[in-house]
Amino acid sequence: MADVKISELTALTSPSGGEELVVNASGTTKKITITNATSASLPKAGGTMTGVIAGFESTGIDDNATSTAVTIDANENVGIGSTPATDWHSNYSVLQVGGQADIWTHKAVGAGKALHISHNAEYDTGFKFIANDEATLYVQADGAHRFSHGAYGTAGSAISFVERLKIDADGLTFKGNTGGAATALDDYEEGSGTPVVKYGTTTMSLHNGALARYVKIGSSVTYLFEFRISNTNSGGGDYTLALPFAMMDGGYAVGGLRIYNGAVAGGEFLGLHQNQSNLRFNRNRNNTSVTSITPTLNAYYYGSITYRTS
Amino acid sequence: MALTKVITQDKIEVVSEFKHVQVRTKTAVMEDGVELSSGFSRHVVSAGDDYSNESAEVQAICAAVHTDAVVAALAAHVAASTP
Numbered sequence: 341m342a343d344v345k346i347s348e349l350t351a352l353t354s355p356s357g358g359e360e361l362v363v364n365a366s367g368t369t370k371k372i373t374i375t376n377a378t379s380a381s382l383p384k385a386g387g388t389m390t391g392v393i394a395g396f397e398s399t400g401i402d403d404n405a406t407s408t409a410v411t412i413d414a415n416e417n418v419g420i421g422s423t424p425a426t427d428w429h430s431n432y433s434v435l436q437v438g439g440q441a442d443i444w445t446h447k448a449v450g451a452g453k454a455l456h457i458s459h460n461a462e463y464d465t466g467f468k469f470i471a472n473d474e475a476t477l478y479v480q481a482d483g484a485h486r487f488s489h490g491a492y493g494t495a496g497s498a499i500s501f502v503e504r505l506k507i508d509a510d511g512l513t514f515k516g517n518t519g520g521a522a523t524a525l526d527d528y529e530e531g532s533g534t535p536v537v538k539y540g541t542t543t544m545s546l547h548n549g550a551l552a553r554y555v556k557i558g559s560s561v562t563y564l565f566e567f568r569i570s571n572t573n574s575g576g577g578d579y580t581l582a583l584p585f586a587m588m589d590g591g592y593a594v595g596g597l598r599i600y601n602g603a604v605a606g607g608e609f610l611g612l613h614q615n616q617s618n619l620r621f622n623r624n625r626n627n628t629s630v631t632s633i634t635p636t637l638n639a640y641y642y643g644s645i646t647y648r649t650s
Numbered sequence: 651m652a653l654t655k656v657i658t659q660d661k662i663e664v665v666s667e668f669k670h671v672q673v674r675t676k677t678a679v680m681e682d683g684v685e686l687s688s689g690f691s692r693h694v695v696s697a698g699d700d701y702s703n704e705s706a707e708v709q710a711i712c713a714a715v716h717t718d719a720v721v722a723a724l725a726a727h728v729a730a731s732t733p
Contacts, residue, residue, distance in 0.1 A: 529674075529690060530690065531674070531689065531690035531691050531692055532689060532690075532691060533691030533692070533693075536693065554692070582693060582694065583694060584672075584691075584692035584693065584694070585665075585672055585692065585694065586665055586666055586668075586670035586672065586694050586696070588665075588666065589666060589667070613728075613731040614731075615666050615667070615668050615670075615724075615727060616696075616727075616728060616731070617670055617694035617696050618696075649665070650665040650666060
């Protein structure tokens, strides 16, 4: 067979794998089959890719359809389902999810650095809207969680975030309050039990169904009760009810009292003095003094009071 | 599958200059060691109160903080505010 240039060979559109190319190089014959040639290369479609691919570069990661699922831009910011905005401040690493949601944090390590989660907001040299809408921002920094709101603005315009809620070691504070522990909401508790009602120092017996409930929100306690006295047990003196918390120093609290089917002289109320833990069943005697009321057997007593505790 | 009721005094606080001892009692319903529900009730032991029926822990705290001076101070405070 006469010599034929390689360029003059006929290209196969469907190689079977059995084709051979024989090259005579300085007396040495080398044979390359299609199988040899393809075994070291990646398949154009399908097949299995194994091993380490050195020096791989890509501008995006494709999903199984036709859209880009994850984009990593030149600033090493990542977009899921979107391309990250290009004007993020270089101090931050950004994960953008969709068109308007971002999780971003300082690249540097140190005190005062923060994690941000925002919607409809991005930060270059300041906050600005992504779209015409309101914006929200959550920041974790300096041991505090801060939730802020940005009033409606147009895309690209500056956002003035206003802090609405902060949670830190002091508790909850609202609307940017900087009063610290003294202004923080730091507790919530509910409870219930059977009222302990005394006539002087003697605990009186109550009918079944007596109940007291309390809700403590911060330092404020709201206490509600109802009971019927079945026996005064020969007590005498002040008519009082034990509270779940002592009242804090300062002030005097007054609550409402309803007496059903019992003695009523008019002007009955519940009184609580500072630094005390017993509610007094009183009535106004005149415009300067009060007196303790006398408990009535089998009468229904309903009442509530709100007061402050430590 | 056994249900049990577990009652504990899970918080004991001493508050104010008059050393009120605030006791929170937790009642929990447990199933095989897993808490199904719980509720709180509270009471206060003030200086001068009889605390002989309190738990040993509360008795120890009351014995420590309800000194004669504190008992006398609270009694005077209550007397001053008696109608």
